[in-house]
Amino acid sequence: MSETKWVLFDIGGVLEVVDDDTWQDEWWERWRDRSGLDRPDFDARVAAADLPSIDVTAGREAEFWRALSTAVDLDPEQRAAMRADFWDAYCGTGNTELIEYARSLRGRARTAILSNSADGAREEEERRFGFSEIFDPICYSHELGVNKPDPRVYRLALERLDAAPADVFFIDDHTENLVGAAGLGIRGILHRDNAETIAAIETFLSGGAPAA
Structure with a gap:
């Protein structure tokens, strides 16, 4: 299992500016x-x-x-x-600042996606935002067969990343999804704004202990 640091992003409400709840x-x-x-x-x-x-x-x-x-x-x-x-x-629209920050992490950390999704999302989001240029793997619920916050989805993601939970930092805009990840030992942050999220990622990468 690799000791590479991973930053794992949700899409809707994080990499995309859209209100998932409405x-x-x-x-x-x-x-x-x-x-x-x-x-x-x-x-x-x-x-x-x-x-x-x-x-x-x-x-x-x-x-x-x-x-x-x-x-x-x-x-x-x-x-x-x-x-x-x-x-x-x-x-919605792309969260350009956060997408470009993720791109800038190349060489410092690996970046991946874990998103609840609908069949067709991979093609639609790739066409709009070119996520595959930045994130690998991209783990969609419709392809994994299970949604967050079911513990199985995090286990599947860890397998895809070939990573230990302690080496993964997860960004999501729903508390229940972070709680689900924390149940397997994955730290993370509730995304509210880009500055706070980026600061938390930097703390994680520097070996600190970001707030869950």
Whole structure:
């Protein structure tokens, strides 16, 4: 097992500027309105569609969008617009300062990603932000088959990194995900702003003890 220091980043709310707690509800609300269906009818149709769980399965994105658009009577053009709007909302905008800081760590530490995700995220985020140029590995929940904060996801990430928990520093914007990581001995910080996060990473890399 390598003794390399690792900095492990979440994506949404960390490397991407997006409100993880609101964007999905706002997106659903937009498409309820655009469908022309009332809320109970729209919600009942979506529930009855038995959509695949694309947050923990890969290779089913096309099936998801086909089933969803059929359920709420969208034509192919509307389906494409719904999907495009989803990914625009999902990805937000790049946190350029933090992304470039991560790039600057080359030679001092390895950088990786652990993110709850939806099938299609790897392609969409790579197209927008080119994460693979900076982060390796990129661990997505839809490919691992499990979401944070399940302990299994951190074990899988550690295996991918070939790292001991003490050699990994994790950045996430949700407390429960940091608690899950801490249960396996992975230190981290709750991301609130770039300056605080960067300072905590620097402390970790210098051998200090950042606040959990």
